[in-house]
Amino acid sequence: QQQVKQSPQSLIVQKGGISIINCAYENTAFDYFPWYQQFPGKGPALLIAIRPDVSEKKEGRFTISFNKSAKQFSLHIMDSQPGDSATYFCAASIKGNQGGKLIFGQGTELSVKP
Amino acid sequence: DAGITQSPRYKITETGRQVTLMCHQTWSHSYMFWYRQDLGHGLRLIYYSAAADITDKGEVPDGYVVSRSKTENFPLTLESATRSQTSVYFCASKVGSDTQYFGPGTRLTVL
Numbered sequence: 001q002q003q004v005k006q007s008p009q010s011l012i013v014q015k016g017g018i019s020i021i022n023c024a025y026e027n028t029a030f031d032y033f034p035w036y037q038q039f040p041g042k043g044p045a046l047l048i049a050i051r052p053d054v055s056e057k058k059e060g061r062f063t064i065s066f067n068k069s070a071k072q073f074s075l076h077i078m079d080s081q082p083g084d085s086a087t088y089f090c091a092a093s094i095k096g097n098q099g100g101k102l103i104f105g106q107g108t109e110l111s112v113k114p
Numbered sequence: 115d116a117g118i119t120q121s122p123r124y125k126i127t128e129t130g131r132q133v134t135l136m137c138h139q140t141w142s143h144s145y146m147f148w149y150r151q152d153l154g155h156g157l158r159l160i161y162y163s164a165a166a167d168i169t170d171k172g173e174v175p176d177g178y179v180v181s182r183s184k185t186e187n188f189p190l191t192l193e194s195a196t197r198s199q200t201s202v203y204f205c206a207s208k209v210g211s212d213t214q215y216f217g218p219g220t221r222l223t224v225l
Contacts, residue, residue, distance in 0.1 A: 004156075006156075032212050034212070034213075036216075041218075041219075042218060042219070043118075043204050043206075043216035043217050043218050043219050044157070044204070044216045045216065046213055046214070046215070049212065049213075089156055089157070091156075093212070095212070098159070098162060098170065098172065099145045099147065099162045099163075099164055099170075099208070100145070100208060100212060100214075101147065101159045101162060101172060102147075102149075102157070102159070102214060104149075104156030104157045104158070105156055106154055106155065106156045107156050
């Protein structure tokens with residue numbers, strides 16, 4: 001119930017295309033859903049986050065779509081650029097539970113071809 | 115510079131040795147976390163701390179010990195390293211109620 005399942009494991013997209021990464025969860029107590037971006041040799045960095053009372057959140061080229069009834073959320077990267085090539089992690093947490101620890105998905109390695 | 119620093123960045127040790135990974139943050143955030151990152155598992159919580167002298171176990175605490183005598187430091191000790199502890203270790207701290215900021219990581223190899 002504490003798991004977050006992420007797909008696909010790897011994704012290759014052409015420059016200018018749309019990258020879509022999906023995550024699913026079981027625990028309906030999760031109340032915070034961030035996406036992290038990680039470049040090789042670096043720590044994860046917060047990209048964008050959403051709460052379950054909102055169905056969509058957009059920041060620049062990055063959009064989170066959230067489907068509470070299906071217990072799924074996804075990251076869309078519009079106009080994908082080679083600089084977006086990185087590993088992306090979805091995560092979920094419950095406020096007040098173990099300090100708000102993050103439960104991470106397995107990660108998606110995105111490669112954007114020029 | 116403000117932020118989270120981890121040391122060492124790379125460490126090679128042998129089975130059975132004690133190893134301490136250091137984490138230092140300059141923000142005075144209350145919460146700090148240790149995660150390990152392994153291929154196919156994402157990041158998993160080892161230990162976390164709500165404040166100085168308050169620590170608690172996460173998902174995968176076995177074989178690890180933490181302490182937090184000062185707000186800014188949160189060292190992680192492997193008391194007797196095993197090959198299964200070969201991993202990349204990330205320290206994080208939390209501002210406000212949600213956002214966690216991660217350090218650059220320590221790549222540990224246990225031979």
